[in-house]
Every structure is written in C-alpha cells, then in structure tokens.
Amino acid sequence: MQSSEVPEVVVLRLPLYIRALLQLQREGVEVVSSQQIGERLHMTPAQIRKDLSYFGKFGKQGRGYCLRVLLDELRDILGLTTDWPACLVGVGRLGRAIINYTGFAPEGFTIVAAFDSSDDQVGTSVGEFTVRPMRELADAVNNMGVSIGIVAVPSEQAQTVIDQLVDNGIKGILNYAPIAPYVPEGIVVRNIDPVLSLQSMTFYLKDR
Amino acid sequence: MQSSEVPEVVVLRLPLYIRALLQLQREGVEVVSSQQIGERLHMTPAQIRKDLSYFGKFGKQGRGYCLRVLLDELRDILGLTTDWPACLVGVGRLGRAIINYTGFAPEGFTIVAAFDSSDDQVGTSVGEFTVRPMRELADAVNNMGVSIGIVAVPSEQAQTVIDQLVDNGIKGILNYAPIAPYVPEGIVVRNIDPVLSLQSMTFYLKDR
Numbered sequence: 001m002q003s004s005e006v007p008e009v010v011v012l013r014l015p016l017y018i019r020a021l022l023q024l025q026r027e028g029v030e031v032v033s034s035q036q037i038g039e040r041l042h043m044t045p046a047q048i049r050k051d052l053s054y055f056g057k058f059g060k061q062g063r064g065y066c067l068r069v070l071l072d073e074l075r076d077i078l079g080l081t082t083d084w085p086a087c088l089v090g091v092g093r094l095g096r097a098i099i100n101y102t103g104f105a106p107e108g109f110t111i112v113a114a115f116d117s118s119d120d121q122v123g124t125s126v127g128e129f130t131v132r133p134m135r136e137l138a139d140a141v142n143n144m145g146v147s148i149g150i151v152a153v154p155s156e157q158a159q160t161v162i163d164q165l166v167d168n169g170i171k172g173i174l175n176y177a178p179i180a181p182y183v184p185e186g187i188v189v190r191n192i193d194p195v196l197s198l199q200s201m202t203f204y205l206k207d208r
Numbered sequence: 209m210q211s212s213e214v215p216e217v218v219v220l221r222l223p224l225y226i227r228a229l230l231q232l233q234r235e236g237v238e239v240v241s242s243q244q245i246g247e248r249l250h251m252t253p254a255q256i257r258k259d260l261s262y263f264g265k266f267g268k269q270g271r272g273y274c275l276r277v278l279l280d281e282l283r284d285i286l287g288l289t290t291d292w293p294a295c296l297v298g299v300g301r302l303g304r305a306i307i308n309y310t311g312f313a314p315e316g317f318t319i320v321a322a323f324d325s326s327d328d329q330v331g332t333s334v335g336e337f338t339v340r341p342m343r344e345l346a347d348a349v350n351n352m353g354v355s356i357g358i359v360a361v362p363s364e365q366a367q368t369v370i371d372q373l374v375d376n377g378i379k380g381i382l383n384y385a386p387i388a389p390y391v392p393e394g395i396v397v398r399n400i401d402p403v404l405s406l407q408s409m410t411f412y413l414k415d416r
Contacts, residue, residue, distance in 0.1 A: 006411075015407035019388065041388075078407055079414025086406075097305040098402075103363075103386045107403050147413055148406065155311075172409045174402060178311045180227065180249075188412045190405035194306075194382060195315050197398035198294075198356065199223035199286055201380045203214075204396045205355055206287030 010051045014078055016041055017048070021071045033064040085112040086174075087137070087146045089161050090153035091126045094176060098152055099127045111150065113140045117157065134161075137168040148172040155179050162189075218259045222286055224249055225256070229279045241272040293320040294382075295348045297369050298361035299334045302384060306360055307335045319358065321348045325365065342369075345376040356380040363387050370397075 020040040024032055034045035034052075041048075052058055055077055058065050075081055086104075088095055088111050099111060114129040115137060116122055122133045132140075140146040149165040151158055151173060158177035165173060172188045175181055178196075183189055228248040232240055242253035242260075249256075260266055263285055266273050283289050294312075296303055296319050307319060322337040323345060324330055330341045340348075348354040357373040359366055359381060366385035373381060380396045383389055386404075391397055 011411045012408045014411070015404045016388075018407070077411065079410035080407060082414075084406070084410060084413075093305045093308050097301045100301050101402070103403050104406075107407065109403065109406050148409070150402075172406075172413050174405055174409070180224075188409045190409050192400060192402055192405065194309070194358075194400055195311050195317065196223045197382055197400065198292070198312075198317050198380075199226070199288060199315065200220045201356070201382070201396045201398050202287035202292060203219045203222070203285065205292075205380050206290075 006054045010054055011078075013051055014074055017051075018071065018074050018078070018080075021067055021074070025067055025071065030067055031064045032067045032070070080108060083108045083110060084148055085110055085144055085146045086148035086150055087111065087113040087115060087140045087144075087170075088150045088152060089115045089117075089134075089165065090151060090157075090176075091116045091121050091124070091131050092152065092154075095152035096126055098150060098176070099129070109148070112144050112146060115140075117153070117161065134164055137164060137170075141169040146170070148174065151175045151177060153177060214262045218262055219286075221259055222282055225259075226279065226282050226286070226288075229275055229282070233275055233279065238275055239272045240275045240278065244272075288316060291316045291318060292356055293318055293352055293354045294356035294358055295319065295321040295323060295345070295352075295354045295378075296358045296360060297323045297325075297342070297373065298359060298365075298384075299324045299329050299332070299339050300360065300362075303360035304334055306358060306384070307337070317356070320352050320354060323348075325361070325369065342372055345372060345378075349377040354378070356382065358382045358384070360384045 017037060020037050023040060024036060034048040037048050038045045058070050058073060086109055088098060091114050099114065104111065114126050114131050115134055116131050117134050121131050124131050147170060149170040151161055153161050155177045158175065158179050159181055162173055162181045162183065166183055166187055174190050174192065176192045178193050181189060225245060228245050231248060232244060242256040245256050246253045266278050266281060294317055296306060299322050307322065312319065322334050322339050323342055324339050325342050329339050332339050355378060357378040359369055361369050363385045366383065366387050367389055370381055370389045370391065374391055374395055382398050384400045386401050389397060
C-alpha cells in the first residue's frame with residue numbers, strides 16, 4: 001500500500017498500538033485481540049481492526065493476532081526497524097533539555113549533531129557535542145545520514161531555520177516552536193506545541 | 209451544547225482556528241470565509257463549516273464570518289477568556305525549560321508554583337519560585353486556584369505524580385513523560401510525547 005493511501009490519522013495511531021502491544025508483551029501476552037488493544041487505548045475493537053486492515057490481514061477472524069508478528073509488522077510499516085539519525089537546531093535551554101532527554105535513543109532516534117545560528121553558541125559544548133554553525137548542515141545530511149531535524153529555536157527564527165533544513169535535504173522536522181511552519185510538499189512536519197494542548201484542554205475544564 | 213456531545217477531534221482543532229484567525233486579523237482581514245481559514249490550515253471549507261456548526265451558526269450563508277465575533281466566540285467556547293493558573297511538578301532540566309518557556313503566559317496559562325518530590329530540589333530556587341514539597345499541592349489547588357498540573361518528571365515517577373495531582377483536585381494534566389497515564393473519568397490529560405511524533409513521521413520518510 002502506498003503511504004499516500006493511508007489516512008494520516010491512522011498513521012498517527014500506529015505508534016500507540018506499538019506501545020500497547022509492548023505493554024501486553026511485558027505482561028506475558030502472546031496472542032492478542034483487538035478488544036485487548038482497544039481496552040489499553042480507550043478505543044473500540046472495530047476501530048482497531050479497521051486501522052490494521054489498511055496494511056493487510058494480520059490475524060484470523062476470531063483468533064486474535066500473534067503479538068510478536070503484529071509488533072514486528074507495525075514496526076516495519078512505520079520504518080522503525082532502522083536507526084534515524086537526527087540533528088538538533090537551537091541549543092538554548094529547551095535544546096539542552098532535548099539533548100539530555102533519554103527517551104529518543106532507545107526508540108532509534110539518535111541526535112548526532114547540534115547546530116545554532118548564533119555565533120555565541122557555535123563552538124561551545126553541549127553534552128557530547130560541539131555546537132556547529134548552520135552552514136555545516138549539509139555535512140550532517142550528506143555524511144552522517146541525518147534526515148530528521150529537531151527545531152528548538154525561538155518562534156521568530158523557526159521558519160528561517162526550517163527553510164534552511166529543507167534546503168539542505170532534511171525530510172522530517174520535529175518543531176518545538178509554537179508556529180505552523182510552511183514546508184514544500186513531501187516534507188513531514190510534527191509540531192510539539194504545549195499551548196495548543198492546553199487550549200483544547202480548557203474546553204473540558206471550564207464548566208467545572 | 210454539552211461538552212460531551214462535541215467530538216474530541218473537533219475540540220482539538222478549535223485552537224488551530226483561533227491561530228489562523230489571529231494571523232488573518234493581523235493582516236487586516238475583518239470578514240473571513242471558511243475557504244480562507246481552510247487555506248491557512250490545509251483543510252477543506254466544508255470541514256471547517258461542519259466543525260463550527262457544532263457550536264451554532266456564526267455566519268450567514270455565502271457572507272463569511274465576522275472575524276472578531278468568531279474569534280471571541282471560539283475563545284469563549286474553549287474557556288480562554290479567563291486565566292488558568294498552573295503548577296509544575298518536576299524541576300529537572302525539562303522542568304526548568306518549561307518554567308522559562310515564554311509561550312504560556314500570553315495565552316493565559318501562568319505557572320504559579322513549582323513542586324518536586326525530591327528532597328534535594330525542595331527549597332531550591334527555580335526562576336522566581338522556591339520549589340515546594342508535594343505535600344503542599346493542596347494549597348496550590350485550594351488557595352491559588354490551580355486546576356492544571358504540568359508534569360515534567362521521569363517516566364518511572366509520572367504515574368505516581370499524576371495520581372497525587374488528581375487526589376489533590378487537579379482537573380487537567382499536561383504530561384511531558386512518555387507514558388500513557390491512567391486517570392479517573394473526568395480528568396483531562398494531554399500528552400506531549402516527541403517520540404510518538406517521530407514514530408508517525410518515519411512512515412513517510414522510510415521509502416525515500
């Protein structure tokens with residue numbers, strides 16, 4: 001199946017399925033039903049079966065899925081069987097927290113270089129990295145296999161930095177700045193935006 | 209309309225509409241069409257009209273919406289016309305980045321207290337705050353009007369901390385730890401999880 005034929009909302013849910021399956025696996029489960037996956041994620045079994053059906057038949061009707069096979073298939077579908085070297089742009093306080101975040105590497109996302117557009121930061125040490133100037137971005141892409149850029153610069157600079165990443169061949173952008181960046185077709189952006197999360201939370205809090 | 213009757217995906221989109229409208233307002237637009245909003249957000253006009261229809265009629269057919277009225281209505285619907293004091297739990301590197309994040313306050317989300325469960329951190333200064341012990345959480349809720357807790361502790365501690373927040377009357381949780389926490393019905397959780405974002409990105413990068 002072509003990636004363009006799968007609705008993006010379905011793709012967004014697959015990592016959640018992987019997490020639920022890993023949890024069930026740790027509990028000793030070997031054959032898993034859509035019911036069990038659904039219970040973990042507060043979703044209906046029908047929704048889970050429908051999502052999985054985009055990628056072919058994983059289980060036999062009424063028999064459940066072999067957990068290990070399903071997990072491997074989902075990882076393969078998402079491209080999680082290989083490592084994804086990433087570069088960080090912006091080594092302010094947020095960037096430093098990201099470099100020290102221990103959650104990326106075990107999942108195959110390894111930060112291999114750090115950049116900053118400020119002359120004050122270039123050449124300083126952040127964790128194991130020496131901060132590099134933006135003009136060396138192409139080296140990370142061409143010689144270090146980087147295809148993901150993590151953007152942790154202030155809002156005003158974010159679009160410029162994202163343009164530079166795209167111009168240098170970066171295909172995926174994890175953006176921490178609270179803007180909705182413009183990118184050419186074919187570039188994938190994920191925005192980390194705590195304010196958006198809070199603003200959709202207060203809808204449920206306001207009438208308490 | 210009861211909050212339970214609006215699909216959550218619709219609620220999640222409303223803050224995006226507000227942002228698009230603010231952008232258009234800055235450009236001098238006074239009357240706005242669903243077409244214009246859609247262009248900003250890569251969404252169809254029909255989807256936008258359908259989403260807004262959950263909250264009543266804002267515009268006249270074919271005439272567009274009065275931007276200022278629509279903006280005020282959306283803010284009112286989401287509960288963004290009042291301030292939302294929040295507390296932070298966890299003052300490690302990530303917590304300190306959050307305290308220094310300048311994006312929260314202009315949107316009405318103000319961190320008013322910082323907590324940590326480690327004796328080493330309690331009593332130290334973080335920004336303008338003296339870090340308080342978890343047993344004083346109830347004071348923040350009862351005397352400072354806090355209803356939102358921002359959780360920036362390591363994964364292993366996150367569920368315990370979230371339980372404590374809920375026990376002390378917190379109704380909304382912004383969780384930075386990479387876990388899917390369990391909360392009682394009626395508590396709203398938003399998870400900030402960069403790995404989930406990356407894992408749904410690689411689907412689109414893997415065949416390049």
